[in-house]
Amino acid sequence: MPDFDLHFSPFSTDEAASYKLIELPSELVGLLENAIQSSDPLGLVIKGDPTEDAVLCTRDKTYSIRTVNLSNTLLVVTPPPDTEFNFAEDAVVIRDQLNEILELAPAVPRISKLVGRLRGREYDETNEEDDEDEEVDSDGSSRYTYTQAREEIQASDAELDVCLKQKRILIIKDELRPISPSYLNNILELTLNVLVSESLSHSAASLDRLTSALAGDHGISRVVSAQVLAWFGEIQAGGKWKMNEDEVIKELGLGILREHKNDDPIEKGAFVAKWKLAVGDTFADRVSLNLLAGNYLEGRPVGRIEHEYLTYFPSSTLPTDPAARFADLFLTRTKWRVEDITPFLSDIAVNNKERDKLLLKYCRAISESGAVWYTARAQYNG
Structure with missing residues (x-):
């Protein structure tokens, strides 16, 4: 084995704790290798202010960063620095000592x-005539x-x-x-009306004709309508818009459901009837409560046991921290069926495997009358 002269860096005091070792998951190793071979910038960014736990972002994924302690010390060594210090040609200089590594894991x-x-x-x-070049609104609030x-x-x-x-x-x-949800629903309803009045196909409508009709007849900015149409469909070659039927139907259903919160639930049959009326005869047969999963609770309120009622309960308003999310869920209901609770977890778990881990960590499974229910592992007090 070759011999080397080992030295501590003359700048060891200044360089202490200046190096971090990151363990890369296999998919990041592949990205790094491809970037080196193609000379294409990798675009890794670490984000987070001093009050946040840092994350590492690629162009399309986010990874949490956590510290893992090592049982053995690792030395960061380099060839001698180009300084006036007289090191041997084959010397190795210790620049830092590491007792931990940074581990990455996919994160939402x-x-x-x-x-x-x-x-x-x-x-x-009311904002269609706003001066969009001002950096501060008339009420003094800054724009983001x-x-x-x-x-x-x-x-x-x-x-x-x-x-x-x-x-x-x-x-x-x-x-x-x-x-605004009400404005969005209005735009979607007007879009359906324009499709009918202009005899346009919802699978290949002229984007220019749609935005022109919405602007000319209803005063909706082309900038706004073009983005709304892109949310609810696909802009194809030749300027054609192909509507995502389920997304439009879902949003119109949410527009009705938002009016029915805890103190004003709506009978399920009446809700479905109003929803079908809103989407029109063309799409009435596509109406399904499955489209609204994670946005409502279903049950029989006290005194109304003859029918099922729906209450607006969107997962988007729940805490993003898993412990707080489960606390809110179990304060709302003491027990949940698996098919009822899982829609409220999709935005805090990167995949089904991580979702199942959360269920194991925060829930206890019990069987009643042949059905499996989840209850809280901890007692959450209001």
Whole structure:
């Protein structure tokens, strides 16, 4: 074996704790190797302010970062630095000592900050004439931009774009504005009306004709309508819009359901009838409560045992922290069937395996009358 002269760095005091060792999962190793071979920038970014646990983001995924202690010390060594110190040519210099590594694990995007920054910034028909070039609104509130979100929100760029679509957040001259649910429903209802009045196919409608009709007849900005149509369909070659029928039907159903919270549940049959009326005869047979999973509770309120009633209960308003999420769920109901609780976990677990781990950690399974129910492992007090 070759022999080397081993030295501590003359700058060891300044360099102490300046190195971190990250263990890469296999998919990141593949990305790194491909980037080296193709000379294509990898685009790894670590995000998080001093009050947050840092995450590492690729172009399309987010990874949590946690510290794992090592049983043995690792030495970070390099060839001698190019300084006036007289090291032998084959010397090895110890630059740092490591007693821990950083471990990466796939994580769901952390978008609660985004929701908080946009609270009270809803966009509706009253905003169509706003001066969008001002950086501060007339009430003194500052605007939050897509550029800021890419820098601050702990999510990859691809995941952020998906989040904006799912949360129905518009980008207007780089500013982010969540669209008012009532205004969104109005736009969708008008779109269905335009398809009928203009004799346009919902699977290949002219995007230009749709946005023109919505602007000319109803005063809806083309910037707004084009983004809404992209949320609820696919823009194809030749400027054709193919509607995602289930997404449109779902949103119209949510528009009705939002009016029926804890103190005003709606009878299931009456709700379905109103929903079918809203979507029209063309799509009435596509109406299904499965489209609204994770947005409602079903039950028989006291004094109304003859019918099932629905209550608006969206998972998007629940805490993103798993412990707090389960606490809220079990404060709402003391026990859940697996098919009822799982829709409320999809946004806090990266896949079904992680979801099942959460169920094992926070729930206890019990059997009653041949059915499996989940109850809380801990007692959550209101």
